[in-house]
Amino acid sequence: MKTNVTIIGLGLIGGSLGLAIKRNPSIYVTGFDSSPETMTEAYRRGIIDAIPSSFQDACRNADIIIFSTPVNTTVKLMYDVADLQLKKDVILTDTGSTKGPIMHAASCLNEKGITFVGGHPMAGSHKSGVSAAKEHLFENAYYILTPESTTEEAAIEQLKKLLEPTKAKIKILHADEHDRMTAIVSHFPHLVASSLVGMLSAQQSVQPFVNKLAAGGFRDITRIASADPSMWRDITIQNRVELLKQLDVWLDEMGNVREMLIHNDSAQIHNYFADAKTFRDELPITSQGALYMTYDLHIDIPDHPGIISEITKILADESISLTNLRIVETRTDVFGILVISFQTADDREKAKLALSRETNYGMHIL
Ligand SMILES: NC(=O)c1ccc[n+]([C@@H]2O[C@H](COP(=O)([O-])OP(=O)(O)OC[C@H]3O[C@@H](n4cnc5c(N)ncnc54)[C@H](O)[C@@H]3O)[C@@H](O)[C@H]2O)c1
């Protein structure tokens, strides 16, 4: 007997979930999206097994329904789904980055005896849409569930079982606690990233060359400013109260930085950076969690034309995908270092093997 799972919203997160849960052959996925092209693409990529004719049709026979729509849409859909004819023991969940307003809207379901358990995988990207969906997106990441105090343990267990193939680490939290913590580690940093980009943009008008100097550091700290503005508008509005608290903490912190600069005490300035480095270096590294870890292979390469295509061809012949490629050092007639990033340690190992078969370049994993 197959478990019928319906995913509403087949973008980055819904698409990635579809790919991951379908690793379990007893899961049958129906996928609905407001964009017909997205549904067709999801079916073509094997993310879903069936395209329903409507939202109602998608939900009717589902054992589990996952809402993976933008958070404001998910709030609205809670009321829409409450009016539908659903299976008796259906379990509803979502993937929204905020939990309070969605849990609040879902109380209309609980009143009708329908189980809703909030959910949020703490992994993602600044990219969106079905084309960005990846089967291993959630591996090793925390996946938060926010049940009501009255939720039956069996429903939580059923969701945990469904999510097992994602290889995420399930953590139960209260919705308020979730929103407080995600404001700190996710939502406020997005505001800071966008504000830094805004500062650069404003200052460029008086110093036109300045954006050309925006190198690795600026790009690293502002990567998330390239995320979907509508998604972040909704998250910001839904978690506004916690964001205002974080803003006060930030303004205090910037006040301290200002004092530090006025005092110009070299030991104090050193300690400011040293304390931050110690704390950051000790943050847990997971493949997609608080720190995004890539699997880098450093290759000593001779500096001659065609070298990059030679290496990428070897990887392509073995069907090994890479996520990034950069040269960190290159001077005429001297060996340069090519750094290739992979999604998994396994891919990196396969690449190392293939390259050592075909070339005599030195390779290092740092
Ligand atoms: N992007 C991230 O990094 C990330 C990480 C974790 C959780 N989330 C959360 O997951 C949810 C989905 O985010 P995403 O990044 O996959 O967004 P996305 O834009 O990639 O996908 C959203 C999908 O929902 C569809 N959609 C919109 N309105 C709909 C409706 N009324 N009915 C059916 N489909 C509809 C869109 O067409 C789109 O395909 C959001 O709630 C977001 O907060 C995002």
Ligand SMILES: O=C(O)C(=O)C[C@]1(C(=O)O)C=C[C@@H](O)C=C1
């Ligand atoms: O990696 C990114 O680009 C993300 O922004 C992912 C990120 C995050 O802030 O870490 C964004 C929103 C989510 O709800 C969870 C994860």
